Amino acid sequence: xxxxxxxxxxxxxxxxxxxxxxxxxxxxxxxxxxxxxxxxxxxxxxxxxxxxxxxxxxxxxxxxxxxxxxxxxxxxxxxxxxxxxxxxxxxxxxxxxxxxxxxxxxxxxxxxxxxxxxxxxxxxxxxxxxxxxxxxxxxxxxxxxxxxxxxxxxxxxxxxxxxxxxxxxxxxxxxxxxxxxxxxxxxxxxxxxxxxxxxxxxxxxxxxxxxxxxxxxxxxxxxxxxxxxxxxxxxxxxxxxxxxxxxxxxxxxxxxxxxxxxxxxxxxxxxxxxxxxxxxxxxxxxxxxxxxxxxxxxxxxxxxxxxx
Numbered sequence: 390x391x392x393x394x395x396x397x398x399x400x401x402x403x404x405x406x407x408x409x410x411x412x413x414x415x416x417x418x419x420x421x422x423x424x425x426x427x428x429x430x431x432x433x434x435x436x437x438x439x440x441x442x443x444x445x446x447x448x449x450x451x452x453x454x455x456x457x458x459x460x461x462x463x464x465x466x467x468x469x470x471x472x473x474x475x476x477x478x479x480x481x482x483x484x485x486x487x488x489x490x491x492x493x494x495x496x497x498x499x500x501x502x503x504x505x506x507x508x509x510x511x512x513x514x515x516x517x518x519x520x521x522x523x524x525x526x527x528x529x530x531x532x533x534x535x536x537x538x539x540x541x542x543x544x545x546x547x548x549x550x551x552x553x554x555x556x557x558x559x560x561x562x563x564x565x566x567x568x569x570x571x572x573x574x575x576x577x578x579x580x581x582x583x584x585x586x587x588x589x590x591x592x593x594x595x596x597x598x599x600x601x602x603x604x605x606x607x608x609x610x611x612x613x614x615x616x617x618x619x620x621x622x623x624x625x626x627x628x629x630x631x632x633x634x635x636x637x638x639x640x641x642x643x644x645x646x647x648x649x650x651x652x653x654x655x656x657x658x659x660x661x662x663x664x665x666x667x668x669x670x671x672x673x674x675x676x677x678x679x680x681x682x683x684x685x686x687x688x689x690x691x692x693x694x695x696x697x
Contacts, residue, residue: 401435401455402435402436402437403429403434403435403436403437403455403457403458403459403482403509404436404437404439404453404455404458404459405425405429405436405437405438405439405459405460405461405482405484406439406441406446406449406450406453406458406459406460406461406470407421407425407438407439407440407441407460407461407462407484407486408440408441408442408443408446408460408461408462408463408466408486408487409421409440409441409442410442410443411443411461411462411463411465411466411486411487411488412462412463412486412487412488412489412490413485413486413487413488414440414461414462414486414487421438421440422438422440424502425438425461425484425502426438427503428484428502428503428505428506429506429509429510431503431506431507432503432506432507432509432510433510434506434509434510436459443462443465443466443469446460446462446466446469446470447469447470447472447473448473450469450470450473450474451473455479456478456479456480457479457480457481457482457509457512457688458470458474458479458480458481458482459481459482459483459484459509460481460482460483460484461484461485461486462484462486462487463485463486463487463488463489463490463666463667464487464489464490464491464492464528464529464666464667465487465665465666465667465668466487467481467483467487467492467528467666468525468526468527468528468529468665468666468668469526471519471526471528471684471685472519472525472526474685474686475519475526475681475684475685476681476684478686479686480514480686480687480688481685481686481687481688482509482687482688483496483498483505483509483687483688483689484502484505484506485498485499485500485502485505486502489667491529491603492528492529493505494604495604495605495608496515496517496608496687496689496690497689497690498689498690508688508689508690509688511688511690511691512688513688513689513690513691514686514687514688514689515609515686515687515689516609516683516684516685516686516687517608517609517683517684517685517687518592518593518608518609518610518611518680518681518682518683518684518685519592519680519681519684519685520590520591520592520613520678520679520680520681521678521679521680521681522590522663522665522672522676522677522678523672523673523676523677525665525670525672526681526684527592527665527666528592528666528685529591529592529666529667530589530590530591530592530595530665530666531589531590531663531664531665531678532587532588532589532590532663532664533572533587533588533655533661533663533664533676534570534585534586534587534588535586535587535618536587536589536664537662537663537664537669538662540664540667540668540669541662541669568586569584569585569586569620570584570585570586571583571584572584572585572588572617572655572656573655573656573657574615574646574653574654574655574656575653575654575656576615576648576650576652576653576654577650581646583617583645583646584620584645585617585618585619585620585645585646586618586620587617587618588615588616588617588655589615589616589617589618590613590614590615590616590653590678591605591613591614591615591616592608592613592680593605593607593608593609593610593611593612593613593614593680594606594607594610594612594614594649595614595616597640609682609683611651611680611682611683612649612650612651612680613649613650613651613652613653613678613679613680614647614648614649615646615647615648615649615650615653616644616646616647617644617645617646617647618643618644618645619642619643619644619645620645651679651680652677652678652679652680653677653678653679654675654676654677654678655674655675655676655678656674656675657674657675657676658674658675659673659674660672660673660674661674663676
């Protein structure tokens with residue numbers, strides 16, 4: 390992990406671009422701007438807050454000229470911003486205003502906005518990898534198959550319900566309609582055929598052990614990690630998920646493939662739904678995925694050695 394410190398932040402207001410429709414931001418409603426401004430005022434940092442639609446995040450980030458751009462939203466929002474900032478030398482500040490905020494958690498950024506603002510004010514920057522699916526960046530993961538179907542069903546039945554509550558009937562329906570697909574994949578110069586209901590591609594390696602499920606030990610190892618769930622019925626898949634949650638996954642029994650690679654190609658001849666950082670988009674296949682080592686500069690808490 391490489392770290393550095395931003396230059397002085399008192400040369401003008403920092404742009405803060407917020408996804409007005411995402412997670413915690415939408416719950417703040419008309420108080421969103423004031424809440425964000427007060428958080429940064431407490432950290433002694435002047436800001437210029439702009440609330441935009443999620444679809445406009447990348448363009449809003451791209452058109453700012455500041456060395457530091459703060460983005461508020463969930464992981465899908467941060468993925469859009471990261472794509473606009475990749476390899477530019479500009480830095481991303483994170484306000485965890487989404488539903489789950491996985492990247493913020495793994496970076497050690499506090500969920501409390503006032504504390505997150507203090508992290509940004511401290512100005513410690515580290516570089517992390519990005520995943521790339523076609524021309525779309527992702528900060529956490531990409532998935533094909535069951536999960537995009539579940540997300541689409543969740544949005545169909547949601548009707549104003551919180552995401553976590555709408556996920557319950559959506560997951561039930563997705564498991565009832567579960568079917569496996571035969572995917573033709575290529576990695577490390579060789580082709581492979583994998584039958585699975587779900588392809589999961591992580592930006593770096595995800596843990597399978599108890600207490601580490603859904604978390605990564607590193608955000609800068611420069612690899613993609615492929616996990617293809619073993620083809621099985623909905624009931625058996627539910628049991629496999631339970632074993633994962635208990636930290637008792639059996640790689641030989643539960644996965645058709647567990648591999649690391651620099652690049653992956655998923656063959657096909659049409660557009661289909663893919664989930665990038667939990668947001669469903671339509672992408673054209675064959676779909677080529679790669680990792681971009683050290684592509685993103687992000688403001689995060691200083692390493693423990695520097696905090697002493």
